Amino acid sequence: MIYIFSLLLFTNALAQEADTAHTLDDLQLEADTTGFNALDVDDMLNPIFSDQMDSMMSSWDIQNRFHFDNSEVRTLDYPKNLPDSVYINRFKEIEQVVDLSYNSVVNNYIKMYTEKRRDLVEVMLGLSAYYFPIFEETLDKYDMPLEIKYLAIIESALNPTARSRVGANGLWQFMYGTARNMKLEITSFVDERRDPIKATDAAARYLTKLHDIYGDWHLAIAAYNCGPGNVNRAIRRSGGKRNYWEIYYRLPRETRGYVPAFIAATYTFEYYKEHNLVPRFPEIELSVDTVMVNDYLHFDQVSAKLHIEKEQLRALNPMYRRDVIPAKANKPYPLVLPNDVILDFVDQDTAIFAFERNKYFPNNTLMDPTSSNSSYFTPVDIKGKAKVVYTVKAGDNVGFISSWFHVRTSDLRYWNNINRDIIRVGQKLAIYVPEKDKEKYEQVASMSFAEKQASIGKSSTPNTTRTTKPLDPNFEYYTVRKGDTLWDIAQKYAGISADEIMRLNELKNDRGLYIGQKLKIKRKG
Structure with missing residues (x-):
C-alpha cells in the first residue's frame, strides 16, 4: 500500500562542504589575553565562512540548479557603511528571544553577508522559503525561539548534503556519534542527517538539552558548534563567567565567529530588502509530495518509468546514499517527487517496482554496497570504460567538468582523489567514459569554454x-x-x-x- 502525504519542498542546494562543523572537544584553546573591547576585528571574520561561501558559489548545485540570467540587471546599488545607530535600531525592532548583541565583530559579518557574498545570500534566501517552514514547525513543537532557524545558515548554508572536513553532515551538521545518540538512522544506504525533517527534529532536541544545561542561548549555540566540553573548559578557565563575550578568547578559534555570524545572519534575513537583496530560486520542480514506499526501490527504476532525471530525485531525496531506498513492508521510507508525477507513480507503482527488478535487486535482496573510503556514493564501474585525460584550465570547476563529460561529480572526485572540490590550473584529471565515445570526449580538451558549455546546452555568457x-x-x-x-x-x-x-x-x-x-x-x- 502507498500512503500519500503533502510536503513542502526540500531541495538539494549548493554544493559542497560546510566547514562550521561540530568539532572535537579536544580542540586547542587559546589563552584570554584581552577584553572584548580590544578584539582584533579582522581576526574575527573567520576565513572558514568565507571559504565555505566561495566553494558553494562554484559548486555543481549552484551552477546547475539555479538560473543566473546574465541579461537581467542585478542592482549594485545597495547601502554601504551604515552608521551603527541604524543597525542598533533595526536589531531593536526584531522580535527576539536570543540576545542579538551588536558590536564591531557582528558588523563585520553583516558586511560579509550584505556586501561581499550577496549572490550566495540571495540563493539562500530562495532556499529559505522552503526550508524555514519546516524548521519553524519543529521549533514551535519544542517551544523554542523561531530565530534558531538561522543557525542552519551558519551550519550548512542550507545544503542538506553538506559534509565538513571532520565528518559532520547535513543541514544541521551532525557528527556520527551525536546523530546516533539523537536516534538518527545512519546505514550504508540511509543517512538521516541529510533528511531535512528528521535532522531538524534532532537538532531541536539537542539544542533544547544544551539550553537546559547553560540557561543561555549564546552558550548553547556555541556548544552546538564545538561541543559542551570546550564551552565548559572556557567557563572554568575564565573563573566561572557565563557570558559568551567574556569567555570569547577561551573558546576554539572557529567557534568565536559562530555566534556573531548567527546574529549577522539573523539581521540579514530580517532586513534583506533594505540591502536590495533579491531571493533566487532553484531551477527544479518546487511543488512536491511524498509517497511512502514499502519495498526496495532504485532511483533508476523511478527515472526510467516516470521520465524524471535521476539528479532531481537525488536533489529531492538527499538522505539516500546510494540511489537505493531500502524499504520493507515493516519499515517504509519516504520518496519525494514533483507534484506533476506523483499520481503517475501511484498509477504505475507495480510496473515501477517490477522494472528490471532482478538487475537492481537480484533474488529480491539488496546488493552489497560498493565499499569506498566513507564516501556517500557507489563509484561507477570503470571496466569497459575508456580513460580520457583532461587538463584543468582557468575558470574550470568540478561541476563544469563533470557536466562536460556527463559523469557524476562524486565519481570525478573519487577517480582523482579531489578533496573539497579543490582543483588547480594545469592539473590532469582522469575521466572514464564509454569506449565508443572516447574520441568525442577527447575533443573536449581542445574546445573553448563557450564550446564546452554549448555542448551541454548551457550559456557561456559569463565567460564571453x-x-x-x-x-x-x-x-x-x-x-x-x-x-x-x-x-x-x-x-x-x-x-x-x-x-x-x-x-x-x-x-x-x-x-x-x-x-x-x-x-x-x-x-x-
Whole structure:
C-alpha cells in the first residue's frame, strides 16, 4: 500500500562542504589575553565562512540548479557603511528571544553577508522559503525561539548534503556519534542527517538539552558548534563567567565567529530588502509530495518509468546514499517527487517496482554496497570504460567538468582523489567514459569554454569576455583573483566605485568575473 502525504519542498542546494562543523572537544584553546573591547576585528571574520561561501558559489548545485540570467540587471546599488545607530535600531525592532548583541565583530559579518557574498545570500534566501517552514514547525513543537532557524545558515548554508572536513553532515551538521545518540538512522544506504525533517527534529532536541544545561542561548549555540566540553573548559578557565563575550578568547578559534555570524545572519534575513537583496530560486520542480514506499526501490527504476532525471530525485531525496531506498513492508521510507508525477507513480507503482527488478535487486535482496573510503556514493564501474585525460584550465570547476563529460561529480572526485572540490590550473584529471565515445570526449580538451558549455546546452555568457585584448595604456589593470567581487576590487582604488568598474568593463554583475580576468581601472590624476 502507498500512503500519500503533502510536503513542502526540500531541495538539494549548493554544493559542497560546510566547514562550521561540530568539532572535537579536544580542540586547542587559546589563552584570554584581552577584553572584548580590544578584539582584533579582522581576526574575527573567520576565513572558514568565507571559504565555505566561495566553494558553494562554484559548486555543481549552484551552477546547475539555479538560473543566473546574465541579461537581467542585478542592482549594485545597495547601502554601504551604515552608521551603527541604524543597525542598533533595526536589531531593536526584531522580535527576539536570543540576545542579538551588536558590536564591531557582528558588523563585520553583516558586511560579509550584505556586501561581499550577496549572490550566495540571495540563493539562500530562495532556499529559505522552503526550508524555514519546516524548521519553524519543529521549533514551535519544542517551544523554542523561531530565530534558531538561522543557525542552519551558519551550519550548512542550507545544503542538506553538506559534509565538513571532520565528518559532520547535513543541514544541521551532525557528527556520527551525536546523530546516533539523537536516534538518527545512519546505514550504508540511509543517512538521516541529510533528511531535512528528521535532522531538524534532532537538532531541536539537542539544542533544547544544551539550553537546559547553560540557561543561555549564546552558550548553547556555541556548544552546538564545538561541543559542551570546550564551552565548559572556557567557563572554568575564565573563573566561572557565563557570558559568551567574556569567555570569547577561551573558546576554539572557529567557534568565536559562530555566534556573531548567527546574529549577522539573523539581521540579514530580517532586513534583506533594505540591502536590495533579491531571493533566487532553484531551477527544479518546487511543488512536491511524498509517497511512502514499502519495498526496495532504485532511483533508476523511478527515472526510467516516470521520465524524471535521476539528479532531481537525488536533489529531492538527499538522505539516500546510494540511489537505493531500502524499504520493507515493516519499515517504509519516504520518496519525494514533483507534484506533476506523483499520481503517475501511484498509477504505475507495480510496473515501477517490477522494472528490471532482478538487475537492481537480484533474488529480491539488496546488493552489497560498493565499499569506498566513507564516501556517500557507489563509484561507477570503470571496466569497459575508456580513460580520457583532461587538463584543468582557468575558470574550470568540478561541476563544469563533470557536466562536460556527463559523469557524476562524486565519481570525478573519487577517480582523482579531489578533496573539497579543490582543483588547480594545469592539473590532469582522469575521466572514464564509454569506449565508443572516447574520441568525442577527447575533443573536449581542445574546445573553448563557450564550446564546452554549448555542448551541454548551457550559456557561456559569463565567460564571453575571455578573449585576450591589448592593454590600453590609458588605464590601470587589475587581475581578478579567487573570491573577488566588484565591491572588493573597488575598495583597492581610491575614488573608484563598483558601478564604475562594471560600466568600464561592460559587466552586468559579479558573475561576469573570472579568475585571471584583467579589469580596466580608470587612472586618477
